[in-house]
Amino acid sequence: MKRILIVAPAWVGDAIMAQPLYARIKARRPDAIIDVLAPAWTRPLHARMAEINELIDAPFTHGQLKLRERWKLAREIKARGYDQVIVLPNSLKSALVPLFAGIPKRTGWLGEMRYGLLNDARILDPIALPQMAQRFYALGADAGVPLTQAMPFPVLTINPDERATTVKKLGLSTDTPIVAICPGAEYGPAKRWPAKHVATLANELIDEGKQVWLFGSNKDAEICAEIRELAPQVLDLAGKTSLAEAIDLMSLAANVVCNDSGLMHVAAALQRPLVAVFGSSSPTFTPPLAIKAKIVTLDLECSPCFERICPLGHMNCLNKLDPERVYTALNKLNT
Template identity: 70%
Template sequence: MKKILIIAPAWVGDAIMAQPLYRRLHQRYPGLTLDVLAPAWTRPLHARMPEINESFDTPFGHGELKLGVRWSLARQMKKRGYDQVIVLPNSLKSALLPLFSGIKTRTGWVGESRYGLLNDTRMLDPLALPKMVERFAALAEDANQPLQRPVPFPHLAVSEQERNASSAKLGFDTQKPMIALCPGAEYGPAKRWPGSHMAALAQTLIDRGFQVCIFGSNKDREIADEILAGAPEVIDYCGKTSLAEAIDMMSFAQVVVSNDSGLMHVAAALERPLVALYGSSSPEFTPPLSSNATIVTLDLECSPCFERICPLKHMNCLNQLEPNRVLTAVDSFLS
């Protein structure tokens, strides 16, 4: 039976977009054992992907080399007898452990001059594979073989037991309809819809009788407080849940409204009705992978710029995206 190790991405959204690759590998190799090496914070995602046999935590912070630690971990991976390792991050560092492990086939895109570290390197044609999910999934095929289309959507499996445990712990009323808002975006403020706009949307929905919950990390505290200032009845879960609990709780949502972020991809993989807001980024590259999603964007001449901070200092792509337009998209699901 074939054994494959995946060096998985560190970002939540990218980790979810890798799942179609895992599904395709199982199709190609019946009886496959598929393990994942990834940052510890992505473990709740991998635990909800039935394709993964086991998940191992990487002890590296962002940008850390730690050659000795990589060597030691590589020796542990070597003992597990993998036939192939597929490296999803494009960095040079991410290819070191596969080299040290001595795994026979080391697959990945060329990335940061990784010739010699990987021995099954692929040259990316960005026009043939415009989406991130396609670039991951293509690595399931042999070199020079086309991507199998259509690429399936990711799916996170949430058990009723997990949902009930999380809702009970947080004192959440599961009988009252809930709208989830995800106001953060790790990449930067040019991807965040203004807190005042989100507060106006939240208050309208609260006035209609919905529970409105905001989800995010401690890094989203500033925009969460801005929303609470405009809509104090919002239920604030920003920084107050684990990622596992956020996944469980978002599965209750009637609709999720989210910036282009990791939690947007979580909502898509939970197959919740999703309104995805785009400003500086592009739905052509990282769209919500769901048949149950609506993209709302102004599509201005200056966007997408892919910058963390608006280079024109006006952020019109999101500031001019009025709450009523987003409410119309929400209503299209509620009706």
């Protein structure tokens, strides 16, 4: 029996894109025990990944070194007797705890000054592995082993009883088709489709007899308020659910419309038919990994710029992406 620790990413989308790696490990070593070291708030994600045995909370926020705390955590991890650790983030800090814990095999991409911290350091070929999920997946095999089979899509499992409890608690109706819209993007405004476009699409869907539910966190309150002003019949759930509840409720959607965000990857892992709107980012690197997914992007000369705020001040990549394009993509999904 092999014990493997995964140092997982802290972002929602990145954490979900690691799930195919866990499936690959289990396919190669069914007796493997996989534990994950990640921030506590990612528990709802990892709890819905069947391959994971246990989640260990990482008490660090972005940018914090906290050497004493890392050393203390490493002592606890050492006692668990892991045979291997796979470090998914590329930062130096993410490789410190595995080193301090003395885990015999420490695997990861070479990354940020990690010579000596990893003893199974891989050199990334970005052309051979253009997608982030592929880069995670490749670490589940020995160095140099090519991807000879198609990578499976990420999968999140749902507990129907917990979902029913959430529906009842919030007084929701599932009698008519639900379209979930996720208008936020924590990275920045250059990833957010404008509220006026979202509202136009929502009104068209509502006129067809569909429900439109908005998903997001408290950080998305402003854009959701703008949408509600223009489309008052939408149901705004942003900030009113936990991440666990949002995942369960999104699984009820007939369709999902998302920016390039963590919730886009949630919808994809739930295998919901979805339309993904891309502005400043690239669908080549982090596409929605689902059987039924349409990408809508204008592919302007200035994009992808990968900036949080449009450096040219016009954000044409999203402002000029009209609602009719997304509506057409939704209809194509359902034919």
